[in-house]
Amino acid sequence: MTTYQHILVPIDESPISYAAVEQALALAKSLNSQVTIMSVIAVDPFVGVDFYKVAPAITDYFMQAEKTAKERLEEIKQSFVRDNIEVDVKLIHGVSPSEGIIQIADEVSADLIIMGSHGRTGIKKMMLGSVAQNVLTQSPIPVLIVKI
Template identity: 30%
Template structure:
């Protein structure tokens, strides 16, 4: 499934956090790994205000050479480890260039870091990462902090709101679980603040578990299905319930679809997906559902 992977970098320390994931996934799937940097150049119109345009063009060419050199250094190191790595230097708006390149290449996965100081909610609204997650033609893995090495993905948390579109996230979760030998927990947050009696709550939970079984039966083989733990957690809001589950249980990766439960197209703004991306330290693989 992950035959062609794009890793994006701006050469910052934050960007390095996601490289280990791109490298490990590429290695386990024997995938091509494309290292991408987008050079945010100054349009020639603006350069006319700088006086000597030749000086600007020289600076731009120098920036190209330096960026290509840094990319090639990373690629060389990956090739020495047996990974088919190549580089691509793009110019323009980072978000639009990454999306266009992924579409043209038929990429199966984009791996990128998000920004923000540890311990604070990451404001990704309007950022490159948030725009890529919203519009990418393939799954996007966002990483917040550099992992301990060797990289371990032993516990995958697969989220569902029990809708049919949420099944879109199941195949990549299964692929990664198989490659890493990871356990999958399928989690649904039962969003309600209405107090229920024990019998009513159990009856509702049992009914929801049957729905989860039905979703799995459509996409997962019986043997693998038996190994997936199904969990229902009651909470006033989904994002808070997910955060609590991650605090109380080992989670190495979250996999989720981005869509609206009503079946209507819904942006990430204010959605569960955006809140999860903002607030949790755990890497998140988002799969866009086209409705």
């Protein structure tokens, strides 16, 4: 059996992220793995909006998103600390979620990614895309997808 020494767990605000965290906790504990939890502050959601008219709104959005992500990462980090699991946190900006996940996996030399998937299908998947699907197809390392 492959022993995973460094697990990457990308999270967002969804409940499915917390299910992935629970899987990562269990696996890291049983394999004595190091864990990195991460979030991506999404690429500009205001694409096509006149920047000069909405600059304060954009700044407020990104500041609030970063604050919320840092709080969520710290809260989740404590779950790993309580179980004596070596854990680090990463926050990345300016890239798509899937690009950020792949980038951080490479940066920390992760050998497994555990992430949640909303399980969208059909037209919803076509319209919204799928971060999990993108990571699955782009990642050079194994990806464990957790669904609830």
